[in-house]
Each structure stands twice: as C-alpha cells, then as structure tokens.
Amino acid sequence: MLEERVAQVQERVNAACRRGGRNAEDVRIVAVTKYVDLAAAEAALAAGLHHLAENRWQNAREKWEAIQDRAVWHFIGHLQTNKVKDVVGRFPYIHSVDRLALAEEISRRAAERDVEVRIFLQVNVSGEESKYGMEPDELLPLVQAIRGLPGLIVEGLMTMAPYEAEPEETRPVFRRLRELKDSINEAGILSYPVKGLSMGMSNDFEVAIEEGATLVRLGSVLLPSQP
Numbered sequence: 287m288l289e290e291r292v293a294q295v296q297e298r299v300n301a302a303c304r305r306g307g308r309n310a311e312d313v314r315i316v317a318v319t320k321y322v323d324l325a326a327a328e329a330a331l332a333a334g335l336h337h338l339a340e341n342r343w344q345n346a347r348e349k350w351e352a353i354q355d356r357a358v359w360h361f362i363g364h365l366q367t368n369k370v371k372d373v374v375g376r377f378p379y380i381h382s383v384d385r386l387a388l389a390e391e392i393s394r395r396a397a398e399r400d401v402e403v404r405i406f407l408q409v410n411v412s413g414e415e416s417k418y419g420m421e422p423d424e425l426l427p428l429v430q431a432i433r434g435l436p437g438l439i440v441e442g443l444m445t446m447a448p449y450e451a452e453p454e455e456t457r458p459v460f461r462r463l464r465e466l467k468d469s470i471n472e473a474g475i476l477s478y479p480v481k482g483l484s485m486g487m488s489n490d491f492e493v494a495i496e497e498g499a500t501l502v503r504l505g506s507v508l509l510p511s512q513p
C-alpha cells in the first residue's frame with residue numbers, strides 16, 4: 287500500500303524530470319512526517335524513504351528519538367531563536383533560515399556541538415503575508431552577512447508557493463527562486479556554488495521539478511494523516 291504510493295510518486299517525479307530535462311537522481315524526495323505517528327514514519331523508512339522532515343521539535347521528538355540516525359532529518363518549520371538548541375545536532379538540514387539572528391544562533395550552536403548544518407535560506411517569493419521567509423531583496427545582503435560563519439553551509443534556497451487549484455500557476459514562484467539562486471552564484475559571494483532548491487509540496491511538486499527543484503518536501507501525497 288505505502289510501497290505502491292511511493293512508487294507512484296516516484297513515477298510522477300521521473301516524468302517531471304523528463305519534461306524538465308533533468309536527471310531523476312538530482313531530485314530528492316523528503317518525506318514530511320509531521321502529520322503521522324512513529325509507526326508510519328518507520329513504515330516510510332522501510333519503504334525506502336530515508337530523508338524525513340518535521341516542522342516542530344515537540345511533535346518530532348518521539349519519532350526522532352526512536353529513529354535517530356537511521357534517517358536523515360530535515361527541519362522545515364519556522365524556527366524561533368530560542369528553539370535552535372533543540373534542532374542543531376539532530377537535524378543536519380534546516381530549511382527555514384530567514385534572518386541573520388537565526389543564522390548566527392545556528393552557527394553558534396553548531397560550533398559548540400562541533401557539527402555542520404546545511405541551511406536553506408527561505409524566501410517569500412510570492413509576497414503572501416501569511417508566509418514566512420525574507421523578501422527577495424534581502425537575500426544577497428543576508429548571504430554576505432553570513433559568509434564565514436562557522437558551521438554553516440548554504441545548501442540552497444527554499445520557498446513555499448501559494449496553494450493553487452491549478453498547480454501550473456505556481457510556476458513563476460519556482461522560476462524566480464531558481465533565478466535568485468543563480469544570482470548568489472553570479473555575485474561570487476561564497477567560495478562554493480549554491481546548488482539546492484527546496485521547493486515543491488504535494489500539490490505542486492511536478493511544476494517545481496520542471497523548474498529545477500533538487501528537493502521536494504512531500505507530506506500528504508505520500509503519508510496521508512491517519513484517521
């Protein structure tokens with residue numbers, strides 16, 4: 287049942303890769319387990335989904351403590367500075383970095399614990415007021431400011447598109463995030479290329495992949511919440 291669902295989603299990923307001229311190996315599925323319990327997260331692992339994402343430490347805790355490093359953990363929720371201590375050392379990827387104070391705190395905790403954290407800078411491309419993330423104009427100054435902070439690797443950019451009944455309408459949001467990523471590399475601020483684009487959710491992942499997503503965060507399409 288879950289295996290079938292995973293195979294169907296993988297087939298949709300593959301088809302989107304073909305349409306976008308991409309290699310399927312360059313697109314990682316991250317399974318968002320925030321809606322489901324430990325048993326379902328274990329089932330996801332058994333079905334071959336090794337990257338798991340959560341948006342709150344409180345909800346993740348039981349699952350994280352049972353699974354630990356049998357999965358690669360991604361933190362995708364809005365993060366308050368005083369909660370960073372719960373996340374660094376447990377989640378090697380943080381997708382929601384949207385301000386300097388947060389990056390500095392992640393760096394401080396990473397140095398303290400002698401770990402590296404791969405971060406995605408979250409941009410509110412659509413400008414929806416309900417969405418977290420920095421304004422596009424704030425991106426290059428932020429990259430400049432965090433350059434050289436120990437323990438941080440800028441893995442890429444992250445965005446959430448507005449929910450659209452017609453997923454095609456999300457395309458400009460994803461295209462813009464890719465252009466913003468290119469602008470970081472063109473500006474030559476970092477000593478390494480920024481390659482990651484964390485974009486696409488259950489409703490719109492195929493469009494996001496066509497536009498260059500390297501990582502799609504999939505919840506309901508893979509792991510529907512239990513009754």
Ligand SMILES: *Cc1c(COP(=O)(O)O)cnc(C)c1O
Binds near residue numbers: 320507
């Ligand atoms: C919940 C969540 C997802 C997954 O959402 P689905 O629509 O269920 O795929 C992806 N990204 C973030 C940041 C989320 O909070």
